[in-house]
Amino acid sequence: MDARTGVDLVGMADAVLQPGFIGKEPPPWLRRRLAEGLGGVALFARNVVDRDQVAELTAALRAEKPDVIVAIDEEAGDVTRIDAHTGSPWPGNLALGAIDDPALTREIAGHIGRDLAAVGITFDYAPDADVNNDPNNPVIGSRAFGAEPERVARHTAAWITGLQQSGVAACAKHFPGHGNTSVDSHLDVPLIKAGRVELEAVELLPFRAAIAAGVQAVMSAHLRVPAFDTELPATLSRKIMTELLRDELGFDGLIVTDGIEMRAISDRYGLAQATVMAIVAGADAICVGGEHADEETAVMLRDAIVAAVRSGELPEERLADAAARVARLATWSVAAPKSAPDPRAGEIGLSAARRALRITAPDATFPLADPAYVIEFQPQLNLAIAPETPWGLLAPLAEVAPATSGVRLTSEAGLPDALQASLGRPLVLVVRDPHRYPWMADSLRASLAVRPEAIVVEMGVPADPRGEVHIATFGATAAAGRAVAELLAGR
The missing domain is CATH 3.20.20.300 (Glycoside hydrolase, family 3, N-terminal domain)
Known part of the structure; x- marks a missing residue:
C-alpha cells in the first residue's frame, strides 16, 4: 500500500x-x-x-x-x-x-x-x-x-x-x-x-x-x-x-x-x-x-x-x-463454460491436413513403387518456433513405410553423397521456404538436374513449384507430414 x-x-x-x-x-x-x-x-x-x-x-x-x-x-x-x-x-x-x-x-x-x-x-x-x-x-x-x-x-x-x-x-x-x-x-x-x-x-x-x-x-x-x-x-x-x-x-x-x-x-x-x-x-x-x-x-x-x-x-x-x-x-x-476434448480430434486434424495438400501433377500415381529415399533440407527456423519441435517427412514416412531411409542436410555439403545414396530408389526432396535460402534453392536445382523425376514436398510458404511432381503442405506440422506420408505410401 x-x-x-x-x-x-x-x-x-x-x-x-x-x-x-x-x-x-x-x-x-x-x-x-x-x-x-x-x-x-x-x-x-x-x-x-x-x-x-x-x-x-x-x-x-x-x-x-x-x-x-x-x-x-x-x-x-x-x-x-x-x-x-x-x-x-x-x-x-x-x-x-x-x-x-x-x-x-x-x-x-x-x-x-x-x-x-x-x-x-x-x-x-x-x-x-x-x-x-x-x-x-x-x-x-x-x-x-x-x-x-x-x-x-x-x-x-x-x-x-x-x-x-x-x-x-x-x-x-x-x-x-x-x-x-x-x-x-x-x-x-x-x-x-x-x-x-x-x-x-x-x-x-x-x-x-x-x-x-x-x-x-x-x-x-x-x-x-x-x-x-x-x-x-x-x-x-x-x-x-x-x-x-x-x-x-x-x-x-x-x-x-x-x-x-x-x-x-x-x-x-x-x-x-x-x-x-x-x-x-x-x-x-x-x-x-x-x-x-x-x-x-x-x-x-x-x-x-x-x-x-x-x-x-x-x-x-x-x-x-x-x-x-x-x-x-x-x-x-x-x-466461461468449458467442454471436454473430443476423442476424434486427431483424425479431424489429419483429415484437414489432407484437404490442404496441393499437387501440381494431378496425374501422378501413388503409392511409390519402391521405398523412398528422402532428403530433407533444414532451414534456420525463426525464434517463435520451439527448437525441439519436430518437422519433416522422413520420420512419418518411415513409420508407414519402414524401408524408407534418407538424410537431413543443413547445407549443400552433403548433397552429392545423398544423391548417390538415392540411386535406384524414388527420391523425395523436402524443402521449407527455399525462396528465402539461396543454398536450399541451389541444392534443389542441383538435385532436380540429376533426378528430374524426384518428388518435391514444400512444407513452408509455397513459391514457384519445382519439379515434375510438387506437393505443397502449407506448413510443417506433424499432421502435414503424416498426410504426405500416407499419400506416398498409398494409405
Whole structure:
C-alpha cells in the first residue's frame, strides 16, 4: 500500500505482469508471487512434458491464485507449445487458409480450445492475424492464414469464435500487422513502409474482423509504422495502442505486449523502461520470460512500474485501468463454460491436413513403387518456433513405410553423397521456404538436374513449384507430414 495515497501500487503492478519461469512445476518464488497478487503466468515449451503434467502444473498455480491467467503461445501450427515435443496434430493457419473453409477453421480452433481448457490454460496468444504479404518474411510465413487480407480476416474471426466458445480467451496478433516486413522483431526493429490507405485496406482488416468477433485480447508488435507514429515502435506508441486500437478501432479488451525482452525494443530501451512505456502507451499486460524467466526480472519490472507512478511518468489511473482489464479477463476466463476434448480430434486434424495438400501433377500415381529415399533440407527456423519441435517427412514416412531411409542436410555439403545414396530408389526432396535460402534453392536445382523425376514436398510458404511432381503442405506440422506420408505410401 502506498503510504502517501493509500493505493496498492505494488498489487496493481504485479497484476499486469505475465512472467515465464523455468521448470516443469512452479518454483517457490512464483508460488509466493501468485499468492501476493501476480496477475498471470506465461507457459513455454520448456514447461511442458505432456498434458497430464501441464494439468498438474496449472492446478498448482491455481492453488495459489484461483483466477490466475495461465497463458500459452499455442497457434497449433508450426508454432506450438503444448505439442512441442511431438509436433502439432493440426494443419496450421496457412493450411487452413489454403482450404478456405471458415467453418473448418472454427471447428479446429474449438478443438484446440477444449484441449487447452482441459489442462487448465485460460489464455492463448493466438491467432496470428498478420497478412503475410512479404514472401521473405522470416517470422510470420506459414503462421498467417495467407497473403490476402479478406481471407486472413474471415479465418481470424472464425478461429477466435471457435477458441472462445471453448472457454479459452483468444489474442489477435501482432498489431498493427507484422506480415509486410523481412525483419524478425526478435532480433531487430522491423519497419512497415506502407501508407495509411494501404494499412487500412490490408493490415488492419483482420484486426477489425477480430474485434467484431469479440476477441478478448490483442497483442502488440515491436515494429515501427511511420504512417501512424514516426518515432516509437507500436508497443510503446500511444498513437497506435490507444488512439488507433482503442479509440479508432473501438477495441475495449486486454492489450498485451509481445515478449518485452525481444531485442526490437529491449536493446534500445531496456526491459524496465520498455515495460513502463508500454503501459503508458496503453498496454494492459506485459509478457516476459522467454529469456528472462526469473524472479529478479519480475521484481525489477514490478518495481519499475511502481517507481514510474510515483515519479509521475505513469499516471496512476492508467495503471489502475490496466489492472482492471486484467481482472476482467480473469473473471471471463473463470466464468466461461468449458467442454471436454473430443476423442476424434486427431483424425479431424489429419483429415484437414489432407484437404490442404496441393499437387501440381494431378496425374501422378501413388503409392511409390519402391521405398523412398528422402532428403530433407533444414532451414534456420525463426525464434517463435520451439527448437525441439519436430518437422519433416522422413520420420512419418518411415513409420508407414519402414524401408524408407534418407538424410537431413543443413547445407549443400552433403548433397552429392545423398544423391548417390538415392540411386535406384524414388527420391523425395523436402524443402521449407527455399525462396528465402539461396543454398536450399541451389541444392534443389542441383538435385532436380540429376533426378528430374524426384518428388518435391514444400512444407513452408509455397513459391514457384519445382519439379515434375510438387506437393505443397502449407506448413510443417506433424499432421502435414503424416498426410504426405500416407499419400506416398498409398494409405
